[in-house]
Amino acid sequence: MKRIDFQDLYFGHASAETEVSRDSERFLRTFYDRWKISNNVVNYDQFLIVGPKGSGKTAISEYMRLHLAEVHGDAHVFSKTLNLDEISPGVSPLAAITQKLVSDQATGLTDSAWRLFLSLRLFEMLLQDQSCSLSGDPKVINLSKQLAEAGLMPSDFPSVLRKVRENKVSFSIKALIGGESATKQSDEVSVAVLGESLERLVLTAQSDNYFILSIDGLDRIISDNPAYWLTLAALLRVGDDLHRKLHSAHAKMRILVMCRSDVFRKISFADSDKIAGDSALFVDWSAHQTKPQDSPLWDYLAAKSETTPEVLFTHLPRYVTVGLRNSQPRKIPTAEYLLTSTRSTPREMTMLMRRLQAEVPAGGYVTSERVRAAVDYFASRDLLTTVKAEATGVLQNEISERLEEILSSLPEAQGVTPEDLTNAVVSSGLDSERMGPLSEFLFMAGLLGNFNPQTGYVQFYHRRDTYRFKRSGPWQLHRALMYAFNIPYVRSV
Structure with a gap:
């Protein structure tokens, strides 16, 4: 059986609407019906x-x-x-x-x-x-005309709410639901109970x-x-x-x-x-399992590419080498590296895999260096853009506008303390009181996890949305943001 080049694998699109509009038959065929x-x-x-x-x-x-x-x-x-x-x-x-x-x-x-x-x-x-x-x-046609004249067909919810509160209009509908002719004013119903x-x-x-x-x-x-x-x-x-x-x-x-x-x-x-x-x-894609390669997100990607997780893994290097500038660089299993560089959602895994395809030349192979390049691009472009959009309406404008400046000021990714985040907020020109709402947003967005220094265990909200935020810290910054802002894993002594 001829091996399919990695660049030719199909991973879908970041938007379901886009995927359906381009090829609804393929979307239906490759949908991973986990539930x-x-x-x-x-x-x-x-x-x-x-x-x-x-x-x-x-x-x-x-x-x-x-x-x-x-x-x-x-x-x-x-x-x-x-x-x-x-x-x-x-x-x-x-x-x-x-x-x-x-x-x-x-x-x-x-x-x-x-x-x-x-x-x-x-x-x-x-x-x-x-x-x-x-x-x-x-x-029914008459009722439809009445509703249109009252501005209810079509309408947005705030407009409907205003009309219900005002309660100034009545409609002839009792004949349709009661089987009798509605000819009297008493046979009409007000918009409040319509x-x-x-x-x-x-x-x-x-x-x-x-x-x-x-x-x-x-x-x-x-x-x-x-x-x-x-x-x-x-x-x-x-x-x-x-x-x-x-x-x-x-x-x-x-x-x-x-x-x-x-x-x-x-x-x-x-x-x-x-x-x-x-x-x-x-819709829970949480990594409850012990092995990253057992994540259901690999089944999702395999369904999209109409193959199996095992075949997908054959296209990837076994490890990604990080910390090349250090005396002792680390080797991280590629499945773990890719998975933990996202917030464990199909959209972000799709975006990352499509970016990885762009890093691989025609007929080429996925290498450790190309995986790192794809993650760096995804973190600094795609993820940051998504996070800033998610901050709209959650954080006050002056915080969301300084989000990149604040995050880039953190001294380390592991062991972030409330004092560290407060100092970063203050250095951006904001009051220290803004730290609380910001830290909670980062946790709920899956970008800041509860960290236990004794066990090294990290709780990210995107891995299990029943986790509660540990306001006293310490916390761990998401790996992708660490790469995006070139933040050291641990602070320099």
Whole structure:
């Protein structure tokens, strides 16, 4: 069997949307279905997809849509993805919500707004289906016109929330859900309770087709805006309720909510533990195993390249030599070196392997030097760009703008103390109080790990998102950042 050159192996793209747009058939064929998503589609097992940025939440949504289309045909699958943090003309992102709209005293209104918003989006999809029982019904068409005139079709969530709070509009919908003619003013329902009525209409609609509504864009963390967190809590409450009702009604509709794991941990409400236990799929690529080559990320890359992990390893050198300027350079197994140079996500492994391919000339081989060059490029370009994007909304602008300056001032990668990070913050011209929020962000982003000097054990959040941040330190900086800023592993004596 002819050996395939390393440069010819396929590792996918950093963005699932890009991969699907370029070759949806290949995306479907090479998808690594670690969580048996195809079964979950049929069984309604989960609606909430939780995982760190780059873990493949959007890829799961795309796979579910394409899997249904493969089984039932493209014409029988209707799908829509909503990016709730989208910033475009006429669209208000969730970040725009303030305590004037959402508060602890008005959680019922926020829940009602989400129920209406989600029901509206499902209603829109059903109207696109000519075989649906709603299609062609004069009363439904009239309701659709009323909703459009009220500015609810289409609409963003903040706009829907404002209309629910104002509660100035009524709609003729009782005839559709109660079987009677709605001719009186009393037969109309106000916009504040419209969500419940529209939900009933959606749940009783009949169709032979399938519908998937995906909610994305919850990757920002607006830490200083309590209204944002109350809004997300309401979304998960209502989403879980709607998910269960769709299941009970045997409806051919699915709702998916993609949520970053550190965002999910900050959302607080009474039933969050039940949702996590019953309705959430945690996209976990953690390295619980003892050997780096046993990581499921190698199975992911093997599935993409349509080969096996063992074949992939034959393309790689056994070790990568580091510390060549020292009297005793170290040899690190290549699988460990590559894996720990990322934050253990499919996106970053894909980006790193594609970069490694760019380092290898046509017909050439992967060498220790080329692996190091690929990691250096990935760390200083790709990872830093990603980290700065993740800091948006989490850190205040003056901190995120000085992030590279702060990190490059650290005296060592292993054994970083709160004093070290404070000194780096102060040297960049900021107050020492900024160290706390920065250190927690770095931990939640998987860039700073808890370090135990006695055992040498390091806990990175991206390896297991149940780890808690050790505020007293010491910490260890991620290997990729150590390379990106040329920080010594241990400080000079």
